[in-house]
Amino acid sequence: MMQELRREGREVGRYKVRALMREAGLKCRQRRPHRYRSSGTEALIAENQLKRNFKVSTINEVWCGDVTYIQVGRRWLYLAAVIDLYARRVVGWAFSMTADARLACDALRMASESRGKPKGVMFHSDQGCQYTSHKFRAALEECGLKQSMSHRGQCWDNAAMER
Template identity: 60%
Template sequence: MISQHLKAQQIKVGRHLAGRLMVEANLASRQRRRHQYRSRGVEAFVAKNLLERNFEPTAINQVWCGDVTSLMVGKRWYHLAAVIDLFARRIVGWAFSLINDANLVSRALRMAAEVRGKHAGLMFHSDQGCQYTSQLFQSALLEHGITQSMSRRGQCWDNAPTERFFGTLKSEWVPTKGYTTVEEARQDMTSFFMRYNRIRLHSYNNYLSPIAMEQQAA
């Protein structure tokens, strides 16, 4: 990724030279840990896998994906829900809470709906977590006219783009020891999402940022 940033500034450098420069600057590449699939708990409704790993929509607001990950704050785990528009991998909604429940993912969805508006034919894909099978989340989808799709049980790669996004967040941004306070974590997440959408080069977008990719396609 460092080599791509340098190329974007018209500085020619390969991955090996970028690696040597990182060593000289005392920088280390942090590797992503393997995702551990979470049990969905008590289910209310399990939707069919309509997405079927078709992760390349042709326009914005065709497919949104969502998931939840955990971050250490003080000595407790807090939970981050995110919503991604798959067209350019842009983060369009998120929510942060001590409690990992239907309210958390519904708040992330509402933010996405406020940012993007209502669109015919929009699909939302997630795993079979109990937050997403809940009646509260079903009602939120219905309110915004969104069709639901779910990964097959135990198949984390059915939601691969969201898994990769959380891997990027943790390997590139989140402090190794976590955060001291909730406010620190919340502010840092806000900064990351702004940077990710506006500045960070994404290989899926031919090394354009998500917002730049959307603007190019408009």
């Protein structure tokens, strides 16, 4: 509000604007910072087996996964995607209102089923809570995949998926 008044050439301070808004019965919506909550369970960290070697010789050798968010109206939707590093195509995906392990597991299962349930594929991701969970580790074992993870804070370790 204060910035808009200043654009119109009216010099007013924030306290004056606050008083005028209170008098008019107006309230401003303030964005609150997103609070991340810890589940209290220990994260399962896997070794970085990919080591930034993004050149793959065949399909179903290495898959990469990540979760992102998309604003839809006033809400956020979360998208988990799995790509085949050789084909550079999405082989599995899932949408959810929550960015939890189930979201990542659903995308992984779709990828496994769409590719004929191959065994021994390396699945590489960051250390997001979805991928360090016991539930996701169980889904990997169920699908017969090996897990590899980026080092903490090293976005370049998962650059193929981040771009």
